[in-house]
Amino acid sequence: MNTKVAIIGAGPGGVFCSIYLKRFGIDSIVFEKKEIGGLIRYANLIENFPFLKPISGPNFCDMIKKEAESNKIRVIFETVKKINFKNKFVITTGKNEYFSDYLILATGTEPVIIKEAKNIKKDMLSFWENFFYIKNKEVGIIGGGDVAFDNAVNLSKRKNKVTIIYRGLRCLNILKERCAKDKNINLIGPAEIKKIIKKNGKYEIIFKQKNEEKKYSFDCVISACGRKEYYGGIKNIDKIISYRNLKEKFFLCGDVKNGRFRQAINSISDAMKIAMKIKELEYEGKS
Ligand SMILES: Cc1cc2nc3c(=O)[nH]c(=O)nc-3n(C[C@H](O)[C@H](O)[C@H](O)COP(=O)(O)OP(=O)(O)OC[C@H]3O[C@@H](n4cnc5c(N)ncnc54)[C@H](O)[C@@H]3O)c2cc1C
Known part of the structure; x- marks a missing residue:
């Protein structure tokens, strides 16, 4: 043709x-x-x-x-x-x-996948593809920009419990305020991701915050790092x-x-x- x-x-x-x-x-x-x-x-x-x-x-x-x-x-x-x-x-x-x-x-x-998440790259891409089907889950979002915060509000509407883990905040104030008000959204930062491990069908994010190492477990992890x-x-x-x-x-x-x-x-x-x-x-x- x-x-x-x-x-x-x-x-x-x-x-x-x-x-x-x-x-x-x-x-x-x-x-x-x-x-x-x-x-x-x-x-x-x-x-x-x-x-x-x-x-x-x-x-x-x-x-x-x-x-x-x-x-x-x-x-x-x-x-x-x-x-x-x-x-x-x-x-x-x-x-x-x-x-x-x-x-x-x-x-x-x-999406850019951070090196600490390369081992679960395929899963992350599939979560992104299936974004609208994620419901009633514990979701971890990595990133501190507009997309991370916009995604969090979107996921919260579908009854997900969302945790945003960010190194620095770069998002619009209006989005920050929306997330801060939302009971389903938890903000953690500044924090540095150390490792992400897939374990028993869940994803463990290990990160450092104020010199303390912490570990959170999620049903899915979304990369919003650019x-x-x-x-x-x-x-x-x-x-x-x-x-x-x-x-x-x-x-x-x-x-x-x-x-x-x-x-x-x-x-x-x-x-x-x-x-x-x-x-x-x-x-x-x-x-
Ligand atoms: C969470 C989020 C919120 C956003 N909010 C806003 C906002 O409020 N305002 C705003 O202005 N922008 C916003 N953006 C940015 C906006 O989505 C993009 O700037 C816009 O979609 C870019 O349009 P595009 O046509 O250049 O590319 P895309 O929208 O990325 O379209 C590319 C298309 O090419 C297709 N494609 C790729 N490869 C092939 C191939 N080999 N064969 C056939 N098809 C192919 C893809 O399937 C896709 O449909 C947001 C983005 C995100 C992620």
Whole structure:
């Protein structure tokens, strides 16, 4: 199948790339391996969008989905596995091959797992994947940023007992206040994680606080120690990123390139910039 623009990832960045391109009359396909909406689904409450009342992550994702449907953008639910470039981009999923003139990578991020937790990395990733099914559990969250505190409030709503263990506090005051008021949330810090051990189906976090070593046991442990760019696990993507002659054919959009400035609104702003750039290249004959 041929398209002018192939977009990988149907988070806010990828979906709005396709919507803005459509407004310019440019055809695109979005590939998504899970659901429309991306990472923001995990947000307890989104409060930083202009003109929008505070809204939960899942409801925000429903809005993105409706926007995608009403603009009739094409989303293909296949995981992109490999990309080559031979005059056109050749996009290989497990099922089909697609061809495009432009490629946009909007694949987001993946969680950073601290070295003390490397032995339970698989379990941590699975807790993150199953976040919405965690109910009535003892949950340990490692981290002191917005995501740790936002996750804690979200988990508390589903009757989990949550303990946040942090080294330093970097989160918004409003989130700190919400957690401090919540009876299901216990804050421990500053503390240094020493070890995490899996024992009898539970997870023991051993940490040091004020020179004293302590041990807490949890049903599951969530890592909220930052995230790093994720290139979709796609074969050959490093080559595509490094090819200088693809500079005006290949674009990174959103969290995958935004470093410390990872916010949905920045991903959407990237989407607009990239769509305008492609329009310029197409209509002004620069491509
Ligand atoms: C707990 C939490 C709370 C947050 N709260 C806010 C907030 O209040 N306000 C705000 O603005 N931002 C918030 N964010 C940040 C926001 O979620 C991100 O900035 C935003 O989702 C980034 O959008 P994106 O499109 O760049 O990437 P993502 O949303 O990460 O989307 C990437 C998409 O690519 C797909 N994908 C990856 N690889 C492949 C592949 N090989 N093939 C097919 N599909 C693939 C993924 O499945 C995913 O759907 C929050 C984040 C978290 C974790």
